[in-house]
Every structure is written in structure tokens, then in C-alpha cells.
Amino acid sequence: MKQADNPYIIFTKLFDSLITSGCRPGHDEDTNRKIVVINLFAIVGMSITLVLGIKALFNEQLTLGIVLLSSATLFGLCKGVLLHSKLKNNHIIAPTLLVLCLLSLMLYLVIFGGVAGTGPLWIFVLPPVAMFFAGVFWGIITVGLFIALCAVILFTPGDALLIASYTHEFKVRLLLSFATVTFLSAFYEHSRQTSFIIIRDISEKFERQALYDALTNLPNRRGIQKFIDHEINRAKRQQEQLTLILCDIDRFKQVNDNYGHDGGDIALKHVADLFKEVIREQDGVARWGGEEFLFVLPTTNESNGVVLAEKIRETIQATPVQIKNTSLTITASFGVAQIHLENGLNNALSLADKALYRAKEKGRNKVLSASSLTP
Ligand SMILES: Nc1nc2c(ncn2[C@@H]2O[C@H](COP(=O)(O)OP(=O)(O)OP(=O)(O)O)[C@@H](O)[C@H]2O)c(=O)[nH]1
Structure with missing residues (x-):
């Protein structure tokens, strides 16, 4: 068998091209790394929501099925945006779309409860994803807005905005644990960004030292x-x-x-x-x-x-x-x-x-x- 025909090599090449679509030499390293994660997230998000959406339709949960399939389409759209090499800001449009899609899906799950009231368990995906894609500042704003919306939905008297039914203790603990995860995610993202900047500066300094003469500032x-x-x-x-x-x-x-x-x-x-x-x-x-x-x-x-x-x-x-x-x-x-x-x-x-x-x-x-x- 020729090396090019090896299924493992074909699979790795295909996987590589799937997760690196949208990466460009002109982008800095952090942006290209983010694009790889957006690709991965869009693929995983699309697969999970597609499978769960089809399952919901088979279980005759029509609304849940339609919402999940719409989310699968939006996740697919994010991937499409990244594949579209002529779009100048595709590395900004794709994650914004992705976070918005996640946000609306999570709100839906909180309101409708998902399968047997387990839907709100998925909301913990949101803080790390929002912080990573939008940065600490916009991440906190996005997740903060989500917490505020959830609080209104969960605590409106008479559960007027809720289709699912949760106990009061569940609602309080859900919001408190979600706020804790948000805080930890923001802290983690801040440390990650700081370490990235330190490492980038050190590597630039070493690169300069290797290529320039320190006394005259001329290239060596x-x-x-x-x-x-x-x-x-x-x-x-x-x-x-x-x-x-x-x-x-x-x-x-x-x-x-x-x-x-x-x-x-x-x-x-x-x-x-x-x-x-x-x-x-x-x-x-x-x-x-x-x-x-x-x-x-x-x-x-x-x-x-x-x-x-x-x-x-x-x-x-x-x-x-x-x-x-x-x-x-x-x-x-x-x-x-x-x-x-x-x-x-x-x-x-x-x-x-x-x-x-x-x-x-x-x-x-x-x-x-x-x-x-x-x-
Ligand atoms: N201060 C200083 N001296 C240096 C540096 N690099 C090399 N040198 C000195 O440059 C001198 C070069 O001397 P030689 O190669 O003998 O040449 P020269 O005295 O310039 O004589 P000619 O080249 O024949 O005109 C040596 O004494 C080195 O020590 C440096 O970075 N700083």
C-alpha cells in the first residue's frame, strides 16, 4: 500500500485540514490557535446537537428537536464562515456566532428544561467558551448578561417565564455554582493570556538576541x-x-x-x-x-x-x-x-x-x- 493510501494518514490529513481551515500566516499565533479551537468546537457542537436533535425528534419532542437541529445548523455555519477564505474578519465573525448560538441554546434549555429537566446542566459549558473566544472583558459581559437573564427567567413570580419546573433550591444553587464557574473561568483565562504575553515577549527577546548584535544593534x-x-x-x-x-x-x-x-x-x-x-x-x-x-x-x-x-x-x-x-x-x-x-x-x-x-x-x-x- 502506498503511504498516501494509508487510512490513518488520510484521516489525519482530513482532520488537520478540517481544524485548521481559516488559519492564516498573517494572523498571530494566538489567533490561529483560537481558530483551531473554534473549528473543533463547531465540529463537536454540530455533531452533538445533530445527534441529540434527531434523538429528540424520534422521541416526539418536536420543539427540542427543531431547536437542537437549528443549533447544529448554526454551528455548521460557523465552520462555513471559517472555510470562507475571502471573508476578512472570519476569525471574529465565527466565534461571535458560536457564542450567540450557545447562549440562545442554553437559554432555551433553562426555560424548557431539556430532557427530564436536565437541560440546565449544559450551561456550564458557556463561561470557559465565552472567556476563551471573547476574552476576559467581553466574556464577563456576555456571561454576566446571561446570568441576569437566567435570574429573571428563574425567579419571575409564579414561574411565568418558565416551561420546565425547578425547585427553589435548585434554581439558587444553579445560579451560584454557575457564577463560581464563571469567576474561575475568567481567572483562568486572565492567567492564560498573561502567561501567553510573557512567553511571547521572552521568545521575541531571544529571537532578537540571536539575530542582532547587542552592542551595535545591527544584525549579526x-x-x-x-x-x-x-x-x-x-x-x-x-x-x-x-x-x-x-x-x-x-x-x-x-x-x-x-x-x-x-x-x-x-x-x-x-x-x-x-x-x-x-x-x-x-x-x-x-x-x-x-x-x-x-x-x-x-x-x-x-x-x-x-x-x-x-x-x-x-x-x-x-x-x-x-x-x-x-x-x-x-x-x-x-x-x-x-x-x-x-x-x-x-x-x-x-x-x-x-x-x-x-x-x-x-x-x-x-x-x-x-x-x-x-x-
Ligand atoms: N572593544 C571591543 N574590541 C573588540 C570587539 N571585537 C573584537 N575586538 C578587538 O578588535 C581587535 C582586532 O584586532 P586585529 O584583528 O589585530 O586588527 P587591527 O588591530 O584592527 O588591525 P588591522 O585590522 O590590521 O588594521 C582585537 O583586539 C579584538 O580584541 C568588541 O566587541 N569590542
């Missing part, structure tokens, strides 16, 4: 990789030119030796800030190593890359850095290489590195291009 090697891949793909697609500049601060060891490591850090931050000002919006710059930086210049050939590198070199030289009341002029050397797409990124990086090495050899504070290197 890993951080610029995505940009490079994107630009290489674009250059291939649109047959554009792409150029790299490797930049290394000159005699940086002396800066550390004379001004201490903290002084060196100030100098690194200073040049990084200058880079951000000088480059064009579409360019990328990263801290490639200790005192080495990489510039990625889309839609730029090597000779234009040399022009930009010259501009950066002049700016660094013309803008001294203040370290411990001393104004220190620093310089940098540059190697420029165009990425020839057929040779790949590493080839261009190695050529830029060779050009940089040659710029250092020639006395530093210079820009050299890969094409100027003699073999």
Missing part, C-alpha cells in the same frame, strides 16, 4: 542571512546586480589598548551608527565579526559599490568619536565584490575579503574592488 551574521538570501533570489528573478562590501576598522587593537575595551566598544557603536545613516534604505549592513562589517547592496554593480564604500570611508574619517574626553579619528578599509550569481555568495565574500586584505596591505583607509585585484 545569522541576522543578515535572511536578507542576503532574499536579495540573491530577487536578483536572480529580476536579473539585477548585487554587491557586497566588507569593512574592517583599522588598527582597532590600538583603540582597545589605548582606551580600554569600553573605549573600543564606544568606537564600534559610533561607526555602526554612521553606517545606518550613510546607507540607502534598501541596503543591509551587519556586524560580520569583531570589528568587521558587511554591507549588502541590492541593484548595485561593483563600481557603484566602490562609490558607496568611498562615501562610508570618508564619513568615518571625517567624524571623530568622543572617548573619555578625547576626540579620536578612526579609519577603516574596504573590499568590494559584486556577487556573480552563477558563482554564489561564498565566492563573492572571499573576493571581498581578498580586496579588503589588499587594502590593508596598501596602507589602510582605502577601498579596493575585487576586479582591481591582479591574480
Whole structure:
């Protein structure tokens, strides 16, 4: 049997597509998780009300049967809304519909009593569902309204609004236990949301730490990789030119030796800030190593890359850095290489590195291009 024909795999694929319909890459993680739960809830709600509705019709409980079958239809509609990919706010419409459907079904069960007066037992489903889908604020308002309506229905003198009959003790305990479940559900949802925000912030912080250099706030090697891949793909697609500049601060060891490591850090931050000002919006710059930086210049050939590198070199030289009341002029050397797409990124990086090495050899504070290197 082919793997694709395996019934288990077919079932899991079908189940996956059923519960993830409506999830979109543009939504945040929490919204997509909510959509999965809405799908699950709509499927379970539709199945239960469908089965109970058919059972009620067989038992000749016509009204109950019709109400349950209508609820099954509404649950099905929620699923339909999520499947409808063109609806912009389907992740808001579907849960609102779902909570309204649940609310009316619960009110019906309280008034009519369901099977042998057990209908009100279902109302405890409402608080956790409403809190989860509508959030703590709107959840409390929705459930609060429901409690108020139930209180009016249950305690209107002479049971004028009730078809089923309950003892006074049952009504009081039903409302008190329901209010307790509501309070616990709100508390649980609040804790869940707080934990979610904390975890999301921590994960964003770690992601940033992994991709950005803390001292200069520039992307690190890993951080610029995505940009490079994107630009290489674009250059291939649109047959554009792409150029790299490797930049290394000159005699940086002396800066550390004379001004201490903290002084060196100030100098690194200073040049990084200058880079951000000088480059064009579409360019990328990263801290490639200790005192080495990489510039990625889309839609730029090597000779234009040399022009930009010259501009950066002049700016660094013309803008001294203040370290411990001393104004220190620093310089940098540059190697420029165009990425020839057929040779790949590493080839261009190695050529830029060779050009940089040659710029250092020639006395530093210079820009050299890969094409100027003699073999
Ligand atoms: N302060 C500081 N220094 C760093 C950092 N990363 C690397 N360095 C220092 O940068 C210096 C680089 O020195 P070298 O590789 O010898 O090069 P150089 O002194 O710049 O000389 P040339 O490159 O040949 O002009 C070393 O002393 C490193 O310790 C950093 O994050 N902060």
C-alpha cells in the first residue's frame, strides 16, 4: 500500500485540514490557535446537537428537536464562515456566532428544561467558551448578561417565564455554582493570556538576541542571512546586480589598548551608527565579526559599490568619536565584490575579503574592488 493510501494518514490529513481551515500566516499565533479551537468546537457542537436533535425528534419532542437541529445548523455555519477564505474578519465573525448560538441554546434549555429537566446542566459549558473566544472583558459581559437573564427567567413570580419546573433550591444553587464557574473561568483565562504575553515577549527577546548584535544593534551574521538570501533570489528573478562590501576598522587593537575595551566598544557603536545613516534604505549592513562589517547592496554593480564604500570611508574619517574626553579619528578599509550569481555568495565574500586584505596591505583607509585585484 502506498503511504498516501494509508487510512490513518488520510484521516489525519482530513482532520488537520478540517481544524485548521481559516488559519492564516498573517494572523498571530494566538489567533490561529483560537481558530483551531473554534473549528473543533463547531465540529463537536454540530455533531452533538445533530445527534441529540434527531434523538429528540424520534422521541416526539418536536420543539427540542427543531431547536437542537437549528443549533447544529448554526454551528455548521460557523465552520462555513471559517472555510470562507475571502471573508476578512472570519476569525471574529465565527466565534461571535458560536457564542450567540450557545447562549440562545442554553437559554432555551433553562426555560424548557431539556430532557427530564436536565437541560440546565449544559450551561456550564458557556463561561470557559465565552472567556476563551471573547476574552476576559467581553466574556464577563456576555456571561454576566446571561446570568441576569437566567435570574429573571428563574425567579419571575409564579414561574411565568418558565416551561420546565425547578425547585427553589435548585434554581439558587444553579445560579451560584454557575457564577463560581464563571469567576474561575475568567481567572483562568486572565492567567492564560498573561502567561501567553510573557512567553511571547521572552521568545521575541531571544529571537532578537540571536539575530542582532547587542552592542551595535545591527544584525549579526545569522541576522543578515535572511536578507542576503532574499536579495540573491530577487536578483536572480529580476536579473539585477548585487554587491557586497566588507569593512574592517583599522588598527582597532590600538583603540582597545589605548582606551580600554569600553573605549573600543564606544568606537564600534559610533561607526555602526554612521553606517545606518550613510546607507540607502534598501541596503543591509551587519556586524560580520569583531570589528568587521558587511554591507549588502541590492541593484548595485561593483563600481557603484566602490562609490558607496568611498562615501562610508570618508564619513568615518571625517567624524571623530568622543572617548573619555578625547576626540579620536578612526579609519577603516574596504573590499568590494559584486556577487556573480552563477558563482554564489561564498565566492563573492572571499573576493571581498581578498580586496579588503589588499587594502590593508596598501596602507589602510582605502577601498579596493575585487576586479582591481591582479591574480
Ligand atoms: N572593544 C571591543 N574590541 C573588540 C570587539 N571585537 C573584537 N575586538 C578587538 O578588535 C581587535 C582586532 O584586532 P586585529 O584583528 O589585530 O586588527 P587591527 O588591530 O584592527 O588591525 P588591522 O585590522 O590590521 O588594521 C582585537 O583586539 C579584538 O580584541 C568588541 O566587541 N569590542
